[in-house]
Amino acid sequence: MILLLLILTLLSLSRGRPNSSIVNHSTQLLRRLGVKRVPFQFDPYKEGLYYTNLDQNLRQVILNARNWTQISTLSNIDFIRAHNVELGRMQQTIPASSRFPCNLSQTRSPDVASHISRLRPGDIDIVAAFGDSTIAGTGIMALGFWDLMVEYRGFAYTGDGIESWRTVLTLPNILKLYNPNLYGYAVAHSLSADVKRSRLNVAEPMLYLLDLPFQVHVLIDRLHKDPKVNIHVGPNDICSELCYWHDLEAFLRLEERQLYASFRLLRDNVPRLLINFIIQPDIDDVMNVFSEMPDDCTTKASFFCNCHGKYKQEKYYNVAKRFFDMQKSIASLPELQRDDFAIVTHEIFKNVSNLWSRNGALDKRFMANDCIHYSQLAHAVLAKLLWNNMLNQTDFTLSEARRRPFEYFLCPNADRQFLRTTGDRF
Incomplete structure (x- = not known):
């Protein structure tokens, strides 16, 4: 059995009443990782890995509040969806008379593949999927301020599979066509805490690459406990973390150490694993997106990416550049490539400003209401780009074709039977 793990550029709920044992388990995982608890103080921002007693004491309160917001918002899902359709933020439905673009025959090996390159x-x-708010589906269908943190996990492009490719194009909805018994994707819009619905999508909003080892432990724990399994970050690091560090070299060293530790944990604990590692965008691309935002979006986006104003300073800009290169460097280490384990990096956010812009201005159809997260239409586009890049090198010059979910859609064929692995040409 092959586990496809989707990473990006990282408690069972009963209605409103979280299971306290899950909260305790979170604390146990933090201790296992050497993350210390410190007293909460109103003092300047601390550098490093820690959590406060306030974090621990409010965990259930925050989880209850998030769950209440989730349930109350989703009770109006039909109205929310109809309004997003009017705004052009949903992909167009593919009629039943239209066939999937690829031939679906002979796409499973007659015998279990002995090498991951086959x-x-x-x-x-x-x-399985882990990462930050993008992978959790945060704000995809949001219409106002109060529902910006609702997690539409079932629409996220990497690890979610409600409905079908005709209405919601995600990578799992593509893979389900090749293997109807596919398992692990989220089956509803839910918090990660709702294990029965989120399944192996353990993504959480506001996670940093620094938090990946914790998320890896959560995933491994779910894999071991799930009876159906025999044996998975994003721009937050440069949007909301880096600019608060005084020692920027220490920041880079810690990020590098945490990413390396996460990959090693997966290599040593999850057999027969292919990791799709989605590289965080280059800082130049991030700044280009900000420059093309209308005024109302700039105000909103600055709240979620409050570090962007500091990248005019050379020291922060240079570290953000090195952060981009560090991701690829760690993922390409020879010790992280084996016959039954591979990491494939995906730069699907390359030239991302051109992807979401038209005539030098941000196209709001691809943006959620907060102008930072992506709409369902954008998630469908990203699903197509990731799928294409799993098969062959993506052509980033086809800007208009890239913006449409079903244009320039690659398929396996006699010359391209297998998914790309690290030895393939990018």
Whole structure:
């Protein structure tokens, strides 16, 4: 059984009443990772890994509040969806008379693949995902301020599979066509805490690459406990973390150490694993997106990416550049590539400003209401780009074709039977 793990550029709920044992388990995982608890104080920002007693004491309160917001908002899902359709933020529905663009025959190996480079799309039995708010589906359908933090996990492009490719194009909804028994994707809009619905999508909003080892432990724990499994960050690091560090070299060293530790944990604990590692965008691309935002979006986006104003300073800009290169460097280490384990990096956010812009201005159809997270239409586009890049090198010059979910859609064929692995040409 092959586990496809989707990473990006990282408690069972009963209605409103979280299970306290899950909260305690979170604390146990933090201690296992050497993350210390410190007293909460109104003092300047601390550098490093820690949590406060206030974090621990308010964990259930915050979880209850998030769950209440989630449930109350989703009770109006039909109205929310209809309004997003009017705004052009949803992909167009593909009629039943239209066939999927690819031939779906002979896409599963007759025998279990003995080497990860011989992996066909139909060989993937389990998908899992971890990362930050993008992978959690935060704000995809939001219409106002109060529902910006609702997690539409079932629409996120990497690890979610409600409905089908005709209405919601995600990577799991593509893979389900090749293997109807695919398992692990989220089956509803839910918090990660709702294990029955989020399944192996353990993404959480506001996570940093620094938090990846914790999330890896959560995933491994779910894999071991799930009876159906035999044996998975984003721009927050440069948007909301880096600019608060005085020692920028220490920041880079810690980020590098945490990413390396996460990959090693996965290599040593999850057999027969292919990791799709989605590289965080280059700082130049991030700044280009900000420059093309209308005024109302700039105000909103600055709240979620409050570090962007500091990248005019050379020291912060240079570290953000090195952060981009560090991700690829760690993922390409020889010790992290084996016959049954591979990391494939994906730069699907390359030239991302051109992807979301038209005539030098941000196209709001691709943005959620907060102008930072992506709409369902954008998630469909990203699903197509990730799928294409799993098969072959993506052509980033086809700007208009990239913006449409079903244009320039690659398919396995006689010359391209297997998914790309690290030895392939990018």
